[in-house]
Amino acid sequence: MKKLILITNDDGVSAQGINVLAELMTQLGEVIVVAPDSARSGAACAITSTQAITLRRRIDMEYNRLQVFECSGSPVDCVKLALEQVCPRQPDLLVSGINHGDNASCSIHYSGTMGAVIEGCMKGIPSIGYSLRTLKHRCDFTPYADEILRIASFVLEKGLQQDVCLNVNFPEVEKLAGMRVSRMGRGRWVQEWISANNPRGMNAFWLTGRFLNLEPHNEDTDYWALDHGYGAITPIKLDMTAYEVIHSLFPLTSHS
């Protein structure tokens, strides 16, 4: 049976990145796209609990054996809906992206691209997120096509360990320096707000910000790789327990 590949993103079904990704994935199997109807940048693992979600087939976007659906929910909603309401069987692979903007370091926590990947992983599907460090809506994705396919093929063939998914980030370059397996670098966003002009005199602000790399010299981080022209492959796990500090919290245990 042909491999079944589920594709989603957080930039919306019309974004260039997801359309490039879908075209690449048709080389590896049967492809179903279920993506948000418009941009959901920064949606993280958000789910929609306060309204009903609509699902609509986009026959106008389909070709070969590609099926395309758009959904009014978040990237995680897209994955949940795809698995229960669209896919004829459990997908062999979930890929999310290609995001316009990197999701390295702490940005993974905010990322809708990676939210969908974490959801796929939670459901037992080998899952990969692809992101490109760019500010553009139209990009040249050709420098990354071979690596995208190579990583997806590797995962289709060998699978991933239980509860582990991949976060793959590319720098915007004409030719990659190579690919590195990395860890999440430490960092945070700073100077995050600018005042919004507002005719009613309310306090209003736009979210913006500057990324502060807290370990710019550590070569094993995803951020270092991107800064130096490499693609970064970072394995991410669902279990966020800080095992190493459990003992220090024992004074808080009690029995009635």
Place this chain on the structure above:
Amino acid sequence: MKKLILITNDDGVSAQGINVLAELMTQLGEVIVVAPDSARSGAACAITSTQAITLRRRIDMEYNRLQVFECSGSPVDCVKLALEQVCPRQPDLLVSGINHGDNASCSIHYSGTMGAVIEGCMKGIPSIGYSLRTLKHRCDFTPYADEILRIASFVLEKGLQQDVCLNVNFPEVEKLAGMRVSRMGRGRWVQEWISANNPRGMNAFWLTGRFLNLEPHNEDTDYWALDHGYGAITPIKLDMTAYEVIHSLFPLTSHS
């Protein structure tokens, strides 16, 4: 100088849980509440990038030395806005909740309560999320008041390790069996959609679901603690790297 405590949640500024929490925290320091203007359940670490965020003081909700603000954004937006636009200095503690509904096991990934805690942690503030396993909007929080204060005092006094925060969950009981330090249990949500009646004949669905505990017999998990009448204190870390699988990905490295 009095300790400064920042409070937020994902159920909105009017929820009972955050008002109980604010009242408790006034025993430990000066309190500033910056919370969403309405419910943001399931907001995870989502940020708002497509519209300006409004911030409004709620003098009607203030008493003693408590300050209250409501914000049109997500729980993470609330924390970001509080730190740059509201707080006179870096808070000594961030507490989020008390959430109406537990955030144990995989639910942490979807939780706006914990999204705010992760954001506080990222900004270097000792941060704690409190959640109650309940389906009610009006609850009796008295069985948990002493533990909430004890944990907050412990963290105010000793701090938390860098990049580690706490996820505290309580079961709905008249008297806690005690408190346990636990890890995130493995689990996932299943049977997540029901069809929505829709007058226009569109495909529409409501998110619902049933939690599937994948390790119901493991006594060290947060879920086991809740199922057996205990409160669960789970240390959570920002770094999601799956270090243990890095070596298995080395075949994917390359140099041009």
